[in-house]
Amino acid sequence: MHQKPDGDAMGSALGLFHFLKGLNHDVTVISPTNWADFLCWMPGTQEVINFEMNKEKSLKILNDAAVIFCLDFNIFHRTKHLATHLANAIAVKVLIDHHQQPDEPSFNYGISDTKKSSTCEMIYDFIIGSGNDKSINTTIATCLYTGVMTDTGSFRFPSTTASVHRMIARLKETGFEHDQVHNHIYDNFLENRLRFIGFALLNRMEVLYEYNTALMYITKQDLYKYDIKTGDTEGLVNYLLTIQGIKFGAIVIDRDEERKWSFRSKGSFDVNQFARNHFEGGGHANASGGRSSSSIEQTVNHFKEIIIKYKNQLQ
Ligand code: 5GP
Numbered sequence: 001m002h003q004k005p006d007g008d009a010m011g012s013a014l015g016l017f018h019f020l021k022g023l024n025h026d027v028t029v030i031s032p033t034n035w036a037d038f039l040c041w042m043p044g045t046q047e048v049i050n051f052e053m054n055k056e057k058s059l060k061i062l063n064d065a066a067v068i069f070c071l072d073f074n075i076f077h078r079t080k081h082l083a084t085h086l087a088n089a090i091a092v093k094v095l096i097d098h099h100q101q102p103d104e105p106s107f108n109y110g111i112s113d114t115k116k117s118s119t120c121e122m123i124y125d126f127i128i129g130s131g132n133d134k135s136i137n138t139t140i141a142t143c144l145y146t147g148v149m150t151d152t153g154s155f156r157f158p159s160t161t162a163s164v165h166r167m168i169a170r171l172k173e174t175g176f177e178h179d180q181v182h183n184h185i186y187d188n189f190l191e192n193r194l195r196f197i198g199f200a201l202l203n204r205m206e207v208l209y210e211y212n213t214a215l216m217y218i219t220k221q222d223l224y225k226y227d228i229k230t231g232d233t234e235g236l237v238n239y240l241l242t243i244q245g246i247k248f249g250a251i252v253i254d255r256d257e258e259r260k261w262s263f264r265s266k267g268s269f270d271v272n273q274f275a276r277n278h279f280e281g282g283g284h285a286n287a288s289g290g291r292s293s294s295s296i297e298q299t300v301n302h303f304k305e306i307i308i309k310y311k312n313q314l315q
């Protein structure tokens, strides 16, 4: 899975993990980095190895592996410091992912489909396609539901096709409790996070009506003051798109090693291309991310200069 895994990365990895274990394979899930607290309830997370905390063990597993499934990313650098080790591993590498422009030569086999709602949906297809429909139990259903739910904005994005709903119906037949998944992911934060969101909306948001764009920046001091941890800023960018007429939302967070961007759009404005062109990033047409090594002020100013060129596209 990619670094700082989200619900879909963790859900697809754990869904596949439980499925393959059920078929008596020897399976290990490795995350390149730590992950958000709101994912820790997922069945199997206690067995996931954080590469940054367990380098030796991870490398042994990686080098001994016969097959490596690369889930919810399509280019090795999305796994941060794991990237070179992944490239050097001799195992057969299988890509299952729904992001744009996969780095095909890095993988031996793969399914890359940008029309898919989530990697979890693709793991579901993989299980069904392998003729193992009956092995889908509540544990697998819970993992897969989590990723589809988070990647479709709770089943609202255009990627939520009829087959997504059919899949959810099939998962529900296992008897898993979908309301519990929503509670774990969306209603399980500490007070400080909500106070922080209030602060950010009031003091760190700028609306550029001329470009139908809303911009937010979060400084290191803000993160420190509100004790913001991995995962606490997830979803913040979506507030920007709730303003009438806004087609493009961008948030930049001053992380230790870099300034990390999240981009979201509604309609035809392609934020995957925007992130690739200007911020060394990528993702999907309506949701992408990127980075910058300059200061938070510089990167915000740079954004405001670039956006001028997109005026026509955003109107
Ligand atoms: P988020 O804003 O939630 O971190 O990411 C939105 C989408 O863009 C996710 O599907 C994520 O995998 C992808 N993404 C985020 N950051 C990057 C990046 O730096 N490079 C690429 N290629 N994709 C990214």
Ligand code: MN
Residues within 6 Å of the ligand: 008, 009, 072, 098, 118, 119, 151
């Ligand atoms: Mn995904």
